[in-house]
Amino acid sequence: MIDNEIKSDTGWSIVFLAWIIATVATLGSLFFSEVMGFVPCTLCWYQRIFMYPLVLVFLVGMISFDKSVLKYATPMVGFGLFFSIYHNLLHYGIIPESAVPCSQGVPCSTKYINYFDFITIPMLSLIAFSLIAILLFILQRRFSK
Numbered sequence: 001m002i003d004n005e006i007k008s009d010t011g012w013s014i015v016f017l018a019w020i021i022a023t024v025a026t027l028g029s030l031f032f033s034e035v036m037g038f039v040p041c042t043l044c045w046y047q048r049i050f051m052y053p054l055v056l057v058f059l060v061g062m063i064s065f066d067k068s069v070l071k072y073a074t075p076m077v078g079f080g081l082f083f084s085i086y087h088n089l090l091h092y093g094i095i096p097e098s099a100v101p102c103s104q105g106v107p108c109s110t111k112y113i114n115y116f117d118f119i120t121i122p123m124l125s126l127i128a129f130s131l132i133a134i135l136l137f138i139l140q141r142r143f144s145k
Contacts, residue, residue, distance in 0.1 A: 011142050012065050018073070018135045019058035025051050025128040032121060043087040047125045050080030054132065067143050074136055081129040087122040 029048055032038045040048065054076055061069030089095045 011139055012062060014135050014139045014142070015058055015061045015065065015069055018132050018139075019055065019062060021128055021131050021135075022051060022054040022058055025125065026055050028124065029121075038121070043083055043090070044121065044125075046083045047080055047087065047122075047129075050076045050083070051125070051128065054080075070136060070140055070143070073132075077129055077133050077136060081126070081133055084122060084126040084129050088120075088126050091120055091122055 026048075029040070029044075029051070033040055054073060057069065057072050057076070061073070086095065
């Protein structure tokens with residue numbers, strides 16, 4: 001009985017940490033677009049589509065803690081990670097600009113911020129999705145024991 005309680009407490013903490021990361025990423029993207037006035041490109045919108053719902057998924061996952069949080073969050077994190085990797089490959093010139101969906105509006109190669117020559121908005125997205133993916137992997141391992 002005590003072992004299950006420890007697993008449950010640790011699992012809840014992992015979901016809480018994932019919720020914090022998703023919330024900070026969501027608020028950060030809203031800050032960049034609404035306060036700073038940075039217009040998001042098409043790839044940024046795709047990443048937002050998969051990040052924003054994670055806030056609610058993890059919030060519900062904390063309230064009724066069970067394995068279903070993995071079932072709902074993992075596909076969203078996977079697709080968001082795919083788009084953020086693709087966007088970063090474009091930013092670093094590995095993928096040519098002709099192979100991107102940003103044909104109208106803001107080009108996907110636009111760098112609104114560039115700290116230390118590598119921290120860009122797509123890199124922040126990649127870090128957030130990667131951290132959440134790692135946490136979900138750890139949570140999956142905890143449930144499988």
